[in-house]
Amino acid sequence: MLTATEYRTAAIAIGGVTVQVNASDPDFVRMLEERYAGFIGSGQEPDYEFDIELAAPADADPDADVGVFREGRTWHLERGDFRAQWDPALRRGRIRQSANPYSIDAVLRIVHSLVLAGQGGMLVHAASAVRNGRAFLFAGVSGAGKTTISRLAPPDATLLTDEISYLRREGAGYTAYGTPFAGELGKPGENIRAPLAALYLLAQGRRNTIEPVGATEAARALLESILFFAHDSELVGRVFESACELVSRVPVFRLTFCPDARVWELIQ
Amino acid sequence: MKNAYIARSTDIASRMFAGETMIMSPRDSTLFNLNETASAIWEAADGRTSLEQIIEQHVCAAFDVTPEEAMKDAESLVQELAEHGILKVSEEPIS
Numbered sequence: 001m002l003t004a005t006e007y008r009t010a011a012i013a014i015g016g017v018t019v020q021v022n023a024s025d026p027d028f029v030r031m032l033e034e035r036y037a038g039f040i041g042s043g044q045e046p047d048y049e050f051d052i053e054l055a056a057p058a059d060a061d062p063d064a065d066v067g068v069f070r071e072g073r074t075w076h077l078e079r080g081d082f083r084a085q086w087d088p089a090l091r092r093g094r095i096r097q098s099a100n101p102y103s104i105d106a107v108l109r110i111v112h113s114l115v116l117a118g119q120g121g122m123l124v125h126a127a128s129a130v131r132n133g134r135a136f137l138f139a140g141v142s143g144a145g146k147t148t149i150s151r152l153a154p155p156d157a158t159l160l161t162d163e164i165s166y167l168r169r170e171g172a173g174y175t176a177y178g179t180p181f182a183g184e185l186g187k188p189g190e191n192i193r194a195p196l197a198a199l200y201l202l203a204q205g206r207r208n209t210i211e212p213v214g215a216t217e218a219a220r221a222l223l224e225s226i227l228f229f230a231h232d233s234e235l236v237g238r239v240f241e242s243a244c245e246l247v248s249r250v251p252v253f254r255l256t257f258c259p260d261a262r263v264w265e266l267i268q
Numbered sequence: 269m270k271n272a273y274i275a276r277s278t279d280i281a282s283r284m285f286a287g288e289t290m291i292m293s294p295r296d297s298t299l300f301n302l303n304e305t306a307s308a309i310w311e312a313a314d315g316r317t318s319l320e321q322i323i324e325q326h327v328c329a330a331f332d333v334t335p336e337e338a339m340k341d342a343e344s345l346v347q348e349l350a351e352h353g354i355l356k357v358s359e360e361p362i363s
Contacts, residue, residue, distance in 0.1 A: 219290055234294070236292075237280075237292070237294045240294070
C-alpha cells in the first residue's frame with residue numbers, strides 16, 4: 001500500500017540564510033515556530049531545506065560529542081541525540097532526532113558555521129548588541145560575563161544575542177546579525193543587523209577598565225571563541241584566515257568589568 | 269643541524285602581524301606565535317637555503333645576536349615546528 005506523508009514546514013532565517021525544516025508532526029513544527037519567533041521567514045525561497053524524521057537515532061550514544069565530517073559532497077553531522085546529512089550543492093539534507101528543540105538548534109548552529117566558514121564569516125561564542133547603529137561584540141568563555149554585560153545594557157541598546165553572535169563579511173568590514181541562540185538570559189536576540197564597530201574580550205574584575213589588544217593576541221582569543229565543529233583542514237584554514245582578517249579590520253579591546261552598568265560608558 | 273634545509277609545510281595557515289607570525293596547523297588546530305627573529309627564519313625557510321645561511325643572512329644581519337646564539341635558538345625552533353609537521357627538515361634541498 002502506498003502512503004503519503006504530509007509535511008509541515010518552518011523557514012528559519014538567521015543572518016540572511018533561510019533554512020527550511022520539514023516535519024510530519026505539526027506540534028513539533030509549532031514548537032519550532034515559537035522557539036524561533038522573530039526569525040521565521042515567510043514566502044522567500046529557502047537557501048537550504050531539511051526533512052526531519054522524528055525518531056531517536058539508531059545506536060545513539062547520549063554522551064557522544066559532536067562529530068562533523070565530509071564524505072564527498074555530503075556533510076555528516078552527528079551527536080548522541082541526532083544524525084544529519086546535508087548536501088550543500090543540492091541544498092537539501094535530512095535529520096533524524098527526537099522531538100526536542102536542542103537537536104535542531106545544534107544542527108542549525110553547525111550548518112550556519114559551515115556556511116559562514118566558506119564566506120569569511122563566523123559564529124562566535126559572544127554576546128552582541130547594537131547601539132547608535134553600530135554593533136559591539138563581547139566574547140568570552142562561559143562565566144566571562146556575556147550574560148551579565150547583556151543584562152547591564154542601557155535601554156537604547158538592542159541585544160542581538162547573549163550567547164552566539166553571527167558575523168558576516170560584508171564590504172570592507174563585518175556585519176553582526178541577531179540570532180535566536182540564547183544563553184542564560186533565556187530569550188532570543190532581536191532580528192536586526194548592524195556594522196561591527198568593535199570586539200571586546202571580556203574579563204571580570206573589581207573595576208571597569210579597557211585596553212587595546214594586539215593583533216596576535218586578539219586573533220588567538222577570537223579563534224578560541226569561534227564555534228567550529230568540522231574536521232576539515234581546508235575549512236579550518238579558512239576560519240584561521242577569517243579570524244586574522246577580522247582583527248586586522250576591527251578594533252579589539254580587553255574589557256575588564258565589575259557588575260556595574262557604568263561599564264557601558266566605555267563602549268563606543 | 270646547521271647544514272640542514274628547512275621548508276614551510278604547505279598544510280598550514282599563517283599570518284604575519286607587525287613582524288610576528290601566527291601559525292596554525294589545520295590538522296590539529298595547534299597555534300604557534302613566532303617572534304621577529306623566529307619569523308625571519310620562517311620567512312626564509314624556502315627549502316633551498318641551508319639553516320646556516322639563513323642564520324647568517326636573515327638573523328645575524330638583522331638582529332643583534334651572535335651566530336652561535338642564533339643557531340642554538342634556531343635549532344630549538346626548527347625541532348619544535350618539525351615535531352608538529354609545520355616545518356620540513358632535510359639534509360638535502362627540498363623542492
